[in-house]
Amino acid sequence: MATSAPTRQQEVHLAVTLQVRPGQEEEFEAALVRFIQKSLDFPGTTGVNLIRPAPGTDCREYGILRSFLSEKHSRAFYESEMFHDYKAETKHLVEGEANIRPLHGLEAFFRAGRSAPPRWKMALVTWLGVFPAVLFWSQLVGPPLHMLPAVLVTAISTVLVTITLTWFVMPLLTKMFRPWLVKK
Template sequence: MSVHVAITRSVRPGCEAEFQQALTEFFQSSFSHGGVIGASLLLPPPGSDSREHGILRTFASEAERDAFYASPEFQQWEKRAQTLTEGEAQYRELHGLEAWFREPGSPKPPRWKMAVATLAGVYPTSLLLGALVIPNLHSLPHPVASLIVGACMVTMLTWVVMPLVTKLLHRWLHSNV
């Protein structure tokens, strides 16, 4: 089971471009570590005074995560990052639906809100796939057709639907209502 880790760092004023470039280079080299299966940079909103940068890392397992953070490559990156950032990096492991609702510096929304937002993404996606994809799969064996539908669903939710849903529902998700 994959492990998602959200890291928040406050970048020193004037070091934003250098930090982003150094992190991009480290992202590329970090994939040589077999257990790293994903890495993303979350930038502060344009025009914002925030200097908080978010990093989302995905590992194949807890053991791979631990091996990565103990590696000489990570230790070298950590020393470099400390010259470009202020304070300590904040690490938080994300579980289940929480990975879609990550926001550096903010607490995660309540589970019931995450469930409602997920349903708001899954339901129309399943209707769309049911109308456009499933009718074209009748000649395939059921397990193959199900795999194709599942792959389409996961792809659409991960890269299109849930980013849009969480953006549209951002205020509600992070409010106390």
């Protein structure tokens, strides 16, 4: 039986943030980089990006963006022995537990590859979705609601634009422009 490629809807993108104990940044980062390199081979992993604290600041918060083919792959990763070993190895280096949250909406549309496309490409594709959606909804709801305050008409239009972008336009555009978005 042939299987089809995973659809865009199945992909899972997570933002992980954690605080490193003061003075432990170098040891933590070395352990994290080793773990990230090893974790790229975990089944269903489609990308990992590390966000370091800005140099010259007192910030000790690290961010990790992880992408998986599906929720099943994500769950398997976080339940794996490899992940639990990493947590045990770094427990004394971090303050508390990592905050793991799923990415939704526009922030996740561009996360399907190993790295995000350049911002100018994301901005252009977003504009290609926003412009026609705003034009369509403002023309459709504007005239019938002209007697309402402008701010209320704008609020209604932007709710409709947001829904249109999130569930229809952006998934279609990012799929359609995927080869161009990931091309270096």
